[in-house]
Amino acid sequence: MPTDPRPGGTGGPVPALAVRGVSKRYGATAALDHVDLEIAEGEIVGLLGHNGAGKTTLMSLVAGLIRPDAGEIDVHGHSTVRAPRRARRELGLAPQELGVYPPLTVRQNLRFFAELAGLRGRSARARIEEAAEPLALTALLDRRVSRLSGGEQRRVHTAMALLHRPRLVLLDEPTAGVDVQTRARLIAYVRELAAGGTAVCYSTHYLPEIEALGAEVAVLDDGRMIARGSVGELVRRHGDSGVELVFSGSPPALSLPWPVTREDEVLHVRVERPHLAMAEVLAALGESAGQLVTMRVVQPSLDSVFLHLTGRRRPTGAHPGDAVREATAAGCSDGSGSGSGSGSGSGSGTTPAGDGTEPPAEDRIEAGHHG
Amino acid sequence: MGDGAPGRITALVRQDFRLLARDPAPLVVRTVMPLLIMGFMLPLFRAALRADDVPDANGAEQAVPGMAVMFLFFLVNIVGFAMFREHGWNTWDRLRASPARSVELLAARLVVPLLTAVVQLAVIFGAGALLFGLRVSGSYAALAVVGVPLALCVVMVGMALVALCRTISQLSVIANILALVFAGLGGALTPQSALPDWAGPLAPGVPSYWAMRGFSAVILDGGGVSAVLLPAGVLCAFAAGLGAVTLAFFRADQRKLSWS
Ligand SMILES: Nc1ncnc2c1ncn2[C@@H]1O[C@H](COP(=O)(O)OP(=O)(O)OP(=O)(O)O)[C@@H](O)[C@H]1O
Ligand SMILES: [Mg+2]
Numbered sequence: 001m002p003t004d005p006r007p008g009g010t011g012g013p014v015p016a017l018a019v020r021g022v023s024k025r026y027g028a029t030a031a032l033d034h035v036d037l038e039i040a041e042g043e044i045v046g047l048l049g050h051n052g053a054g055k056t057t058l059m060s061l062v063a064g065l066i067r068p069d070a071g072e073i074d075v076h077g078h079s080t081v082r083a084p085r086r087a088r089r090e091l092g093l094a095p096q097e098l099g100v101y102p103p104l105t106v107r108q109n110l111r112f113f114a115e116l117a118g119l120r121g122r123s124a125r126a127r128i129e130e131a132a133e134p135l136a137l138t139a140l141l142d143r144r145v146s147r148l149s150g151g152e153q154r155r156v157h158t159a160m161a162l163l164h165r166p167r168l169v170l171l172d173e174p175t176a177g178v179d180v181q182t183r184a185r186l187i188a189y190v191r192e193l194a195a196g197g198t199a200v201c202y203s204t205h206y207l208p209e210i211e212a213l214g215a216e217v218a219v220l221d222d223g224r225m226i227a228r229g230s231v232g233e234l235v236r237r238h239g240d241s242g243v244e245l246v247f248s249g250s251p252p253a254l255s256l257p258w259p260v261t262r263e264d265e266v267l268h269v270r271v272e273r274p275h276l277a278m279a280e281v282l283a284a285l286g287e288s289a290g291q292l293v294t295m296r297v298v299q300p301s302l303d304s305v306f307l308h309l310t311g312r313r314r315p316t317g318a319h320p321g322d323a324v325r326e327a328t329a330a331g332c333s334d335g336s337g338s339g340s341g342s343g344s345g346s347g348s349g350t351t352p353a354g355d356g357t358e359p360p361a362e363d364r365i366e367a368g369h370h371g
Numbered sequence: 372m373g374d375g376a377p378g379r380i381t382a383l384v385r386q387d388f389r390l391l392a393r394d395p396a397p398l399v400v401r402t403v404m405p406l407l408i409m410g411f412m413l414p415l416f417r418a419a420l421r422a423d424d425v426p427d428a429n430g431a432e433q434a435v436p437g438m439a440v441m442f443l444f445f446l447v448n449i450v451g452f453a454m455f456r457e458h459g460w461n462t463w464d465r466l467r468a469s470p471a472r473s474v475e476l477l478a479a480r481l482v483v484p485l486l487t488a489v490v491q492l493a494v495i496f497g498a499g500a501l502l503f504g505l506r507v508s509g510s511y512a513a514l515a516v517v518g519v520p521l522a523l524c525v526v527m528v529g530m531a532l533v534a535l536c537r538t539i540s541q542l543s544v545i546a547n548i549l550a551l552v553f554a555g556l557g558g559a560l561t562p563q564s565a566l567p568d569w570a571g572p573l574a575p576g577v578p579s580y581w582a583m584r585g586f587s588a589v590i591l592d593g594g595g596v597s598a599v600l601l602p603a604g605v606l607c608a609f610a611a612g613l614g615a616v617t618l619a620f621f622r623a624d625q626r627k628l629s630w631s
Contacts (some may be wrong), residue, residue: 065467065624085470088469091468095464095465098461099461099462099465101386103390103394113469116382
């Protein structure tokens, strides 16, 4: 039964997941630092953060694999520390690292986890079919897992977490290494699960998925939860929009009513409605218009929000454009459900984007250097 | 445990059987090896037993239980591998995230190795009778009364080492050394009477000594169940002690290395 997206306090319905003030250290590393996160029934939360931000640590804590140093975690009201088995019954975890039994067939792998969850005979068979179908595993059920491709193995790995229809699903980078079709199917299936009341925590480095999922966003940065909200809210609050001009030499000094930053041959003008500002920017160019190579509009996007948020730790950056770390994300989709990046994201340049782990995106992102 | 624990343990045991069925070769080899070595050792043991006042001995009376006991302890490696491979496959954490308790995960892992060890003992004794003319003058039930606790000891040595070791190579080195030390001190490699003087007082400290004592009482001295109750009891005590070590040191959240 889907409920109010974020009950927020004590009065509301019990959230599927409630993380309150959780900290976890590994030796000198603070993997998580006073993290709060609530996920309601039927809600999908996209967990974002750069490598080492603490996403896997958070999921492992929720699944009871490790214990928090401080704070409380409740899964449907069951504490992962005081009632770990009740909490575990409610959740399904597909960890980041592939965890399957390679010598056995897909069916044997799935059946084993169905049996561990207390399913037997016909009901186990039905659930295996049910979990296999959306992940396109039906035809592979009798193949040995060691003989499947990497992406096929990952689909088995994900299906193993969903067999028992958990009410809270934790998917740690479920689309790493899977093809576009599977990605789209998985996203559609996750949406379907959520529509049925399942709460989903979904980590990814591929931001268009968040929009395709219609997910809320939670951003971890160096172990701290630095943002939580809907994509729209975050884009409104933190999205960078502006005009970007590339010159053949060093950019001229312009007098404009908006903040301007320079980076090698590129000039960024930060402005809320870039389309309307274009004319004024062009007019301000004057003589130096001859050196202008390209000019483009940068629309606010989840990418720029992410870079803005996670880049802001650098105190030197007066403007987010200066402070972005490296290119960690690709373009942004229009949220129409396909999951392949295109559409309303950032501007329309052609600079190669991504860090090598993402599929190529058509859109240019702010692959800035540090100020 | 009325919450589905028997069902989960059954599922875990079945999973172990499936994995064993996928790759039975190591087990078959470990059962054939003692039979091979018996063939070479038989005359030596015959001479030793005859010198030891067993005039009609053919050597199998010592060779069969001796090699069976020695090689049974090499099964410790298999118990260890079965636990460590879960870490190699990253399935251990998935099991921990399932409704199963850690103690269920451990308990279920005893079943297949225990059955394997019992079957291996039975096969070696059976083949010893067929191929090497082993004659058991006492009761077969008494052999089982010694054999089953012995098998349990082997499995529990494996579990204790799983609890104590962080890498599979640590486990396998220690398991192999223990198998040899147990065999030597326990009188499996040579008859007890042929052991050096320093070894005598140490022998009762190893489970193989009690196993060999029990087997000899049945095979050579014609003993029945009552004649082996002491050795069987001591073997059970060893198993219990090793179980306590396992429970004391096992940490479900310890990250084990299935390589290096
Ligand atoms: N077992 C461990 N021992 C020591 N440090 C660890 C351990 N696991 C994680 N860490 C550290 O904790 C921090 C958070 O790691 P975590 O795996 O949660 O990051 P992540 O957000 O999942 O990153 P990625 O995107 O690369 O998967 C990192 O600094 C990492 O080095
Ligand atoms: Mg991770």
